[in-house]
Every structure is written in structure tokens, then in C-alpha cells.
Amino acid sequence: MPEVKNCRKCRKIFMYSTGPQICDACKKLEDAEFEKVRVFVRDFPGATVQEASKETQVPIQLIYRFLKEGRLEVSESSPIALQCENCGARIKSGRFCISCSKRLANDMISAGRSLKDSYGREPET
Template sequence: MANLSNCPNCDKLFVLNAFRDVCDDCFKEEERQFETVYAFIRKRENRTATLAEVVDGTGVPEKQILKFIKKGRIQLSRFPSLGYPCEKCGTPIKQGKLCDNCTSTLRSQLENLQKEEERQKEIELRERTRTYHTKK
């Protein structure tokens, strides 16, 4: 059974499928924008362009270019100056969702949390194993 959905761009009703998350008209517009962006960054003089320079040079919104990058349609290994922002601090990155600094900070916080939980378990265990003596 087909799933109907509203297009997030134009709010038009369309049949949702696994390959497209927008209606046919918006998909065609996205493809046109992708061709514009890809033609721009393939030129020798634009291969080292940053994200802001690509936005200025093509007129395609940054959000759309980031969508192309995240879907893997633009491979960052070929374009050394392109990247997308870290989801926590906004530093430009080329892979994953977090930059190295945020990743290491998150790891250290998780390690500290784990150590604290272990310490709490040890305290609980010690308190449960205490023996109380009473006088009769």
C-alpha cells in the first residue's frame, strides 16, 4: 500500500517511497541544483572552494549542499576544502557527526559517568554486606 505524504518543501501531496523524500517537482529542482553545484566544484579553479564559496558561486542554499554531502552524492575526499559543520560545535568536518574535539570530550564524559556508576555500585555492595550485631 502506498504511503501519502506532504512534500517538506512545497507541501504538495505525493507518494512517499524509499528513494525520494520530496515530490517529483521538488526532486527535479534538487537534481538541477545538484548538477549546478557539481559542475561548479568540478572546475579546476573551484576544487578548493569552501562551502560558503560554493553557495556564493552557485546560488544553491547551504542546507541543500549539506544534504548532498550527507547523502554521499558529493564525496569530500575529492574536494579538500569542503566540509559540513559538527552537530555540536559547528566546526567544519569531513566525516561522522562530531568533530574530534567533541568526540573526545563526549568519550571522557562517558568514561567519568561509567566510573561514577561503578563507584556507586561498590558503595551499595559494601552497605549491603555489612553485618550488624545486637546485644540480647
């Protein structure tokens, strides 16, 4: 259900439902910035994040956020990369490397099974 929030960028009030906490006007601006970065890294796959930021006038932090959200993808040979939030391995997008993603998924499945099993038991007295 939508709720009234302040835009993180311009502080205007807007109806928020999902995704980044920014209004439609700021979202359109951010989408335009994303497109500039996407085209730049496609055309210059060897560029660093500093070069991409300088040429597109898009802040480095926003470029990293695009990568973390999985919106922006770069080639395997690109010097632009993130670190896995769990083990620190070099990754191209997202928050976790493949190995940690699999481990987290298995941990969640195990936790779900444990929770399901505990609901099936009689309460202890």
C-alpha cells in the first residue's frame, strides 16, 4: 500500500510504494544518468569508474549503486567492480559473489525447514 514519504534527493513529498525512495521527477533524472553511464561503459569497456563519472557527470556513488542494484552490468575485463559484502571477492554487480549467494540461499532453505519442523511439534511444557 502506498505511503507518503519525502524524496531522498529533492525532499518533496510523494506517494511511495516500492523501490528507491525518490519521487517520479528524480527517478526520471536518475534513469537519464543511468542511460549515460550504460552507454559509456558499453562504448568504453576498459574505462574506470572515475573516468565514467568524469565523462558522464554522474557521481561515483551512484554508478556503484547501479552496479549493486544489478541495473548496470560491465564486461568481465572491465576495471569497474564491487566487492562481495560477505567475503570481499571481486564481483561485477549485485551484493554477493556466486559462492556466497549459493551459501546464503542454502542457509535460508535450512532455516525455513527448521522453522517448519518446529511448528509441526507439540509445545513443550
